[in-house]
Amino acid sequence: MSQELATRFDPRAIEPQRYRAWQEGGYFGVSAAEVLEGGRQPYVIVIPPPNVTAVLHMGHGLNNTIQDVLIRWRRMQGRASLWVPGTDHAGIATQNVVERLLAEEGKTRHDLGRDAFVEEVWSFVRETGGQILEQLKAIGSTCDWDRTRFTLDEELSRAVREVFVHLYDKDLIYRGEYIINWCPRCHTALSNEEAEPEESEGRLWHLRYPLAEEAWTAAAEAAGRGASALGRDGDARWYLTVSTTRPETMLGDTGVAVHPSDERYRDLVGANVELPLTGRTIPIVADTHVDPEFGSGMVKVTPAHDPNDFEIAGRTGIDVLNVMTEDAHMGENAPEAFRGLDRFEAREAVLAALDAQGLLAGESAHTHAVPHCYRCHTVVEPRLSLQWFVKMKPLAEPALQASRDGTITFTPERWKKVYEHWMENIRDWCISRQLWWGHRIPVWYCTCGEVIVSREDPTSCPACGSDQLEQDPDVLDTWFSSWLWPFSVFGWPEENEDLDAFYPTHTLSTAPEILFFWVARMIMAGYEFLGSPPFTQVYLHGTVRDAMGRKMSKSLGNGIDPLQVVEMFGADAMRFTLINSCAVGTDIFLDHEDVEGSFSVGRNFANKIWNAGRFALMSLGEGPVKPLATVADALELEDRWILSRLNHTAGAATENLERFRLHEVAEDLYHFFWGEVCDWYLELVKGRLAEDAHQATREAARTTLVTVLDGAFRLLHPIMPFVTSELWARLPWPEGQERPEDLIVAAWPEAAPDRTDEDAEALMGTFRDLVIEVRRLRKEYGVAEGTRVTVHLSGTTPSFAAMVAEREGSLERLARVNEVVTSGGGDGVGAHSVLHSGVEIFLPLKGVIDVDRELERLRGEISRIQDLLTGTEKRLANEQFVGRAPEEVVAKEREKARALGEQVAKLREKLEALEGADR
């Protein structure tokens, strides 16, 4: 049967069938009964739901591979391992996609109207949405697909509605006028997290505001005290100077502020200022927000267009005047000359108008961070508007406590601090979005003024009985459904068995970028609505970046398509490469211009596993395999050694998985399989597996090989499920031992202290030393590959000598040694060396290599290098050179001299070894 296996691993030939077989075997699904009645311990992960319109990218590839590794590992441990999949309706993102499609037909969403547009989005989502879940199957994800959820499902919408009403009834949801981040293009509010600041070179303009005449006397005195904001037009009017990066907002100024303890301006507080271009008069007020040290210590206050200024207005009682429309054009409150202008046009116009009146004092360069819309990149406009908010402070308390007392852990741990810092300074959450796609806010307004917040759609007003109710037009922030995900997927608020069995979940794996957006809010929701944490371990993985360190993204075109990688090298290769690169807390670098190079580690390893398995299956033959216990007496050193190593590796793998040290798991398994099983065990055991080998030793080797491969495949399975299960399924099985029906549910190997064999490990270590040293000496002295050599050892211990005597066949095979003399000796021409164990090696070379020719070659080499060295030393002795050449050149020359000197010394040593002895 083994002849069927190709010499190269071809993942396309096995992966799809394997996945189908698992699905048909029903290995992904877990029922509540298994936990509640069967007593199985659950292990649950809810997937971070990708956007319903998303296409798999490498970030998903990484995150979902991590989750699948954990899920598969726990499943093998016997846990009721459940991974719940699903997608997110992704408000703005999805609406944008459909709006763009409409735009291609020259239509806007307004042309369709709300209901038709939402229906359009639905049909788009039904047709093309969720393809990412299909793509997850190609990378091997073992989600329980029967539990797939969507944040707009009826069940989940019920949870959203319940939560809104619950919070509203607790006075934790309120509606208020606030300055929010507004995207004038998307026409919606953005949370702080959705407004992405970007450093930009801006300008700071200095504007002059004339003081009302009655304040001139005070102004003159203030100027005498060093009030730098004050100035005068010759002998005429007094004015003050304020600075701004957004001059157009001055049209909405309703005050000028100074710090209350700023002595310079104390007499001017309460005085009036004539606001240019508007004909309005505004007061000077005192507020602690002003930094007396910055600029002139005087600030223009625009409450409707700046969050800080809005707060100043709240404290000082000055007016709030909105001069812009929702498109960020100048609105009806702006002077007629500017009305209708876009904000940037208005900026120019205002500057020109001020300049014309001599009120522009100048400008200076100014670097500051300007927030942009995370979706469309438009400059965000702070905007006064009526929005719904959640009071977060009360929700944050238990969620903060959970981190502090260790109920919830963060990996890497540094995120704990970041999380706690954010929670301690939490702000209210603006949850309304001016979109059509999403959960409609469950609030109705009656003409009588009554506000109805209800779990069911009301038909009439409970206050006046009118049926003229109007629902709030806004929808909820996408995260308002996402934060309920860990329990809404199990049917909450309905009491049910799934919830009992699977909530709280265990691990949440995601990117640190959404720690605040999502993770923190889920924790708060868990405590508020179910009184318990939604999960107990938060694992935050790194970002996938390109060779230049840039985040992989569609817009930069530097992404690598995971499906392409699967097509080229297989899912196993991709999974291994990703896990092998994700050391805790570090980002992953892949080169999109060299996909093959990026994934060669995984591809090569998968191929290595395949070929080792292929060889083993061929060598094992068809006959029955004996159980380990029955061949115990016939085990050879290498058998005991590799079984001990397997045990050790299993222990390390378990420990590292528990601590999310996935990179270490991958690396350890790679070295165990390649560096120990393949490089040593298989090589050592080849002779013993031959048909004509001694029966007892052959059976011991067969049993050990099966045991080791079984163990190795189990350990590798979570990371490389396809190649391992394909080979595992073909392994012959020890007689009388029960064989699990599939590797995917085979028991995870747990380490046992009594399976560690210290003696075997130590002896094997010295044996490996010996082989490596002989190989090295052979190469160094140019012994031809096929030539056999004799090895003399002195200073051996009896056990070492015995071990070597037993391993002569192996030494022949591994190092082309035809005889080992352990009684010391070893005179004559040859190579000497000392092992770590202190044993001395002598390799006679007389008759093995042409000593005279080697001597001649060495002498030639030495004189050649000596010439180079002499030249270099001459240069270094030359004062002209050392004095005038650039320092780095001289340093390089010194380095060269040192290296050459070392080389010569080494060659001389070798020469002496060959010459010294009498031949």
Next chain:
RNA sequence: GGUCGCUUAGCUCAGCUGGUAGAGCGCCACGUUCACAUCGUGGAUGUCGCAGGUUCGAGUCCUGCAGCGACCACCA
């Protein structure tokens, strides 16, 4: 400005509780011995950012300095 983190081989990074510096990729040489050239064997390359300190011993702990980065908050 605040907080956190990073600086180890040409590149990307491991090195978890202090005990003789590691991996992958790349590089050099040799190799068609029947699992694998997506391979084998051997090799070269590091004053572990700089300066101090604790210790028998420090890449690992402490202090300072320099450079880089992330996040948060932003000063008009």
